[in-house]
Amino acid sequence: MSKAEQPAHTGSGPFFERRYWVDVQHPRQSASELLQHIKSHLPEYAPDSLADFEKKQGHGTGLNVGDEFHIKILGPWNGEVRVTEIGPDFFELATLENHPEAGRICFTLRPHASLPDTLRFEIHSKARSRDGLVALTYDTLGVGRKVQQQTWETFCQRVAERSGGLQLCPVQVETVKQDTTGTEVTHDA
Numbered sequence: 001m002s003k004a005e006q007p008a009h010t011g012s013g014p015f016f017e018r019r020y021w022v023d024v025q026h027p028r029q030s031a032s033e034l035l036q037h038i039k040s041h042l043p044e045y046a047p048d049s050l051a052d053f054e055k056k057q058g059h060g061t062g063l064n065v066g067d068e069f070h071i072k073i074l075g076p077w078n079g080e081v082r083v084t085e086i087g088p089d090f091f092e093l094a095t096l097e098n099h100p101e102a103g104r105i106c107f108t109l110r111p112h113a114s115l116p117d118t119l120r121f122e123i124h125s126k127a128r129s130r131d132g133l134v135a136l137t138y139d140t141l142g143v144g145r146k147v148q149q150q151t152w153e154t155f156c157q158r159v160a161e162r163s164g165g166l167q168l169c170p171v172q173v174e175t176v177k178q179d180t181t182g183t184e185v186t187h188d189a
Contacts, residue, residue, distance in 0.1 A: 002057065002068065002082070002096075003080060003096040003097040003098070004096065004097050005082065005084075005094045005095070005096060005097075006094075006095045006096055006097050006098075006099055006101075006102040006103075006130060007094070007102060007103065007104075008102050008103040008104070008126060008127050008128050009102075010102050010130075011101070011102030011103070011127070011128035011129055011130050011131070012128065012129050012130065012131045012132050012134070012135050013128055013129045013132065013135030013180075014128060014135075014177050014178060014179055014180065014185060015126070015127070015128045015177070015178040015179075015180070015182070016125070016126075016127060016128060016175060016176070016177055016178075017124075017125070017126050017175070017176040017178070018123075018124070018125045018152075018173070018174065018175050018176075019122060019123070019124050019172075019173070019174045020122065020123045020149075020152040020153060020155075020156050020171055020172070020173050021120055021121060021122040021123070021156065021171070021172050022120070022121050022156040022157065022159065022160045022167060022169075022171045022172070023112055023115065023118055023119070023120050023167070023168040023169065024118065024119050024120075024121070024159075024160050024163045024165040024166065024167055024168065025115065025117060025118045025165055025166045025168055026117050026118075026165045026166055027117075027119050027163035027164060027165035028163065028164030028165060029163065029164065031089060031109045031110060031111060031119050032088065032089075034109055034119070034121075034159070034162065034163055035089065035090075035091075035109040037162060038107070038109070038159060038162075039062060039063035039086070039091060040061045040062050040063070041061065042063065042069070043055075043069075044158070045154075045155045045158045045159060045162075046071075046151055046154070046155055047150070047151060047154045047155075050073070050147055050150055050151045050154070051071050051072070051073050051147075051151045052071065052072040053069045053070075053071050054069060054070050054071075054072070055067060055068070055069055056068050056069060056070045056080065057082075058083075063083055063086060063091055064083065064086070065083050065084065065085065065086055066082065066083060067082070067083040068080055068081065068082045068083075068096070069081050069082075069093075071099075073100065073147065077100045077147070079095060079096070079098060079099030079100055079101070080095075080096040080097075080098070080099060081093040081094060081095055081096060081099065081105075082094050082096055084104070085106075089108055089109055089110050090106055090107060090108040090109075091106070091107055092104055092105065092106045092107075093105050093106075093107075095127065095130075098130070099130060100129065100130055100134045101125075101127040101128065101129060101130060101134075102127060102128055102129070102130045103125060103126050103127025103128060104125065104126055104127070105123060105124070105125040105126075105127070106123070106124045106125075107121075107122070107123050108120075108121070108122045108124070109121045109122075109159070110122075115168075118165075118168070119163065119165070121156055121159045121160070123152050123155065123156065149173060153171045153173065156171040157171055173188075174187075174188065175187070175188045
């Protein structure tokens with residue numbers, strides 16, 4: 001039986017909105033071809049030692065709404081996610097019960113807004129810790145945050161490498177932390 005989704009409002013502690021992105025010029029494949037490869041080979045883009053994705057529900061190697069993945073996360077952080085939306089240039093995952101975070105994460109691949117023959121791959125999450133203990137170790141001690149950041153930076157790096165194009169700069173990271181009322185507390189870029 002599938003677990004219930006764990007939306008951000010059910011979590012604990014501050015809200016975090018994070019963006020990780022990379023720009024690649026002159027890719028050897030179109031955005032749709034590259035995104036299709038990502039969707040068909042999702043586990044290959046995450047570093048096994050930090051976040052090992054294994055499909056638990058769904059058929060084949062592609063990505064379909066309703067597919068579920070178990071993620072072995074470094075430390076005591078294992079969790080599950082479900083594919084909730086798929087579009088021509090994105091897909092979204094929602095955390096399920098007992099995942100260390102409560103929220104959603106969206107992966108997009110689009111032409112760059114202002115640079116010709118350039119793609120931008122972005123991972124955008126909106127979440128908070130599932131409970132007070134995770135909030136303490138994640139935000140206060142910074143343990144989970146470092147693992148998460150390294151996972152998504154590696155994911156972006158692997159997308160850039162797969163594109164065959166010229167990576168324009170290192171993977172960029174932006175974090176906006178809000179208190180429980182939605183007031184911005186910090187903004188790191």
